[in-house]
Amino acid sequence: MFGFDRPPEEQAKVADEDCSEMTVLVTGSTSGIGRVTACSLGRLGAHVIVHGRNAEAGGAVVDQIEDSDGTAEFVRADFADPEEVSALAEHVHDSVETLDVLCNNAGGLFETTEPTALGVDPAFHINHLAPYQLTVELLDSFDSGSRVVTTSSIAHRGTTLNLDELLDLTGLSTVAAYCRSKLANIQFANELGRRLAAADRDVTSTSFHPGVIPGSEFGRAFPGFSTELWQLFDQSPFTESVEEGASTLVYLTVSPEVADTTGAYFARRREIKASPAARDRESQRRLWERSAEILDNEEPLAEFAE
Numbered sequence: 001m002f003g004f005d006r007p008p009e010e011q012a013k014v015a016d017e018d019c020s021e022m023t024v025l026v027t028g029s030t031s032g033i034g035r036v037t038a039c040s041l042g043r044l045g046a047h048v049i050v051h052g053r054n055a056e057a058g059g060a061v062v063d064q065i066e067d068s069d070g071t072a073e074f075v076r077a078d079f080a081d082p083e084e085v086s087a088l089a090e091h092v093h094d095s096v097e098t099l100d101v102l103c104n105n106a107g108g109l110f111e112t113t114e115p116t117a118l119g120v121d122p123a124f125h126i127n128h129l130a131p132y133q134l135t136v137e138l139l140d141s142f143d144s145g146s147r148v149v150t151t152s153s154i155a156h157r158g159t160t161l162n163l164d165e166l167l168d169l170t171g172l173s174t175v176a177a178y179c180r181s182k183l184a185n186i187q188f189a190n191e192l193g194r195r196l197a198a199a200d201r202d203v204t205s206t207s208f209h210p211g212v213i214p215g216s217e218f219g220r221a222f223p224g225f226s227t228e229l230w231q232l233f234d235q236s237p238f239t240e241s242v243e244e245g246a247s248t249l250v251y252l253t254v255s256p257e258v259a260d261t262t263g264a265y266f267a268r269r270r271e272i273k274a275s276p277a278a279r280d281r282e283s284q285r286r287l288w289e290r291s292a293e294i295l296d297n298e299e300p301l302a303e304f305a306e
């Protein structure tokens with residue numbers, strides 16, 4: 001309907017861009033928005049590092065990209081395991097000279113809020129800590145003009161993130177955990193953008209809401225029959241197609257219009273205002289520091305904090 005199922009590169013008006021010199025890591029590209037984005041970038045000629053846990057699905061995405069104009073490889077890493085995140089970063093260091101774009105897209109709403117090995121809930125760990133860790137471990141792989149794009153959600157609105165109570169999971173629902181992890185995505189993206197600018201790195205950081213997209217595998221952890229019910233909304237005029245969701249990610253990855261844009265939040269390929277909590281600089285700085293603390297890492301770009 002209304003052309004929203006057209007390929008993302010057409011919706012993003014970048015179908016004529018030549019990405020043959022570009023290497024892009026799209027996390028969570030074995031299904032959904034990431035998969036459609038990876039295939040779109042492949043058609044534009046990019047080398048795409050496809051990531052997820054499902055090797056069979058990852059192999060199918062690689063085949064699809066190689067049947068178009070791109071090249072691709074699949075790297076498996078479970079984002080609930082910091083060692084696997086490090087191994088992914090290591091693979092990128094060893095195999096490419098420059099990472100042109102990192103799409104921090106992997107994530108979801110998970111079945112439980114039981115703590116992971118880091119003592120936090122799975123949504124905070126997989127949706128926020130893992131991309132934070134991956135990004136800082138890849139800082140050396142970025143060059144002038146590189147971009148980091150993080151998939152957040154409209155779900156960040158109306159929620160807050162109390163870092164003092166992060167480890168207290170009593171009464172935390174899976175939905176509340178998801179929403180606050182998506183708030184963390186924007187706070188992280190903004191803080192990253194500011195620190196990279198202060199470090200004079202010429203590397204941008206943006207985040208976005210892809211839309212409400214029942215056509216991806218996002219509903220896989222919904223309880224009972226609600227997964228099937230959710231997927232029925234794929235045909236609704238009030239939801240977005242996977243292609244439309246991917247179009248904002250493709251736009252932020254490729255479009256020259258946003259080559260210098262940093263610290264901004266997008267939806268439907270336009271910059272919009274994130275919630276006040278997401279834009280709060282003090283919260284962004286504290287999240288950055290607390291994330292390093294939980295991961296037991298030195299705070300990255302510490303000297304460039306404002």
Ligand SMILES: NC(=O)c1ccc[n+]([C@@H]2O[C@H](COP(=O)([O-])OP(=O)(O)OC[C@H]3O[C@@H](n4cnc5c(N)ncnc54)[C@H](OP(=O)(O)O)[C@@H]3O)[C@@H](O)[C@H]2O)c1
Nearest residue numbers: 028030031032033052053054079106107153213216217218
């Ligand atoms: N669908 C929506 O309505 C919607 C709305 C707003 C934002 N989003 C965001 O969009 C992003 C993509 O979601 P989607 O809708 O495309 O859902 P999806 O089809 O379920 O895709 C999620 C991707 O993340 C990967 N992933 C999940 N858990 C992982 C883990 N522990 N380790 C490594 N990879 C993992 C999955 O790979 P494997 O299965 O291979 O592990 C898959 O490739 C997410 O960040 C989500 O929060 C979605």
